[in-house]
Amino acid sequence: MSVTRLTKLGIALLLVILLVIGTLMLAAHLNRSSWWHIRNVSASPSGTVLIAKLTFGTPKVDGRFCEQVTDTVVEESPSRVIVGIHVTNTCAPFLPWENVNSADIAYPFHVSLHLQSPLGERLVVDKESGRHISIMEP
Helix, strand or coil: CCHHHHHHHHHHHHHHHHHHHHHHHHHHHHCCEEEECCCEEEECCCCCEEEEEEEECCCCCCCCCCEEEEEEEEEECCCEEEEEEEEEECCCCCCCCCCCCCCCCCEEEEEEEECCCCCCCCEEEECCCCCECEEECC
16 A cells, blocks of 8 residues: 555545544533433522422532533513423433433422513413413412
């Protein structure tokens, strides 16, 4: 084989390796972050704050949860309020096929969602599923 042919094979192999690494990194990133499915909320007495109770896994040794709220969305209309909570799992495995041991214990985590105007009779809808969210008594 000539030097030119070996160089071309080396470059092709390097490109394939970089493509595989890039694909794995993208897959790992996609598995870490998602919109949380909100099952129910409670409203503040004034009706301007909705409180969603999420359940996260066991906290790390330093007391922080693996799950972190990275964004919230509140979209209001005269007939409904759409809410969403974006959660990132910082303990998710790097490779999508790796297993993570999760404890059977769930810890409550409360997220406040602020409204522009009181909830009143409007429906509350989950951004992720599009389903109606129950309003619990505080």
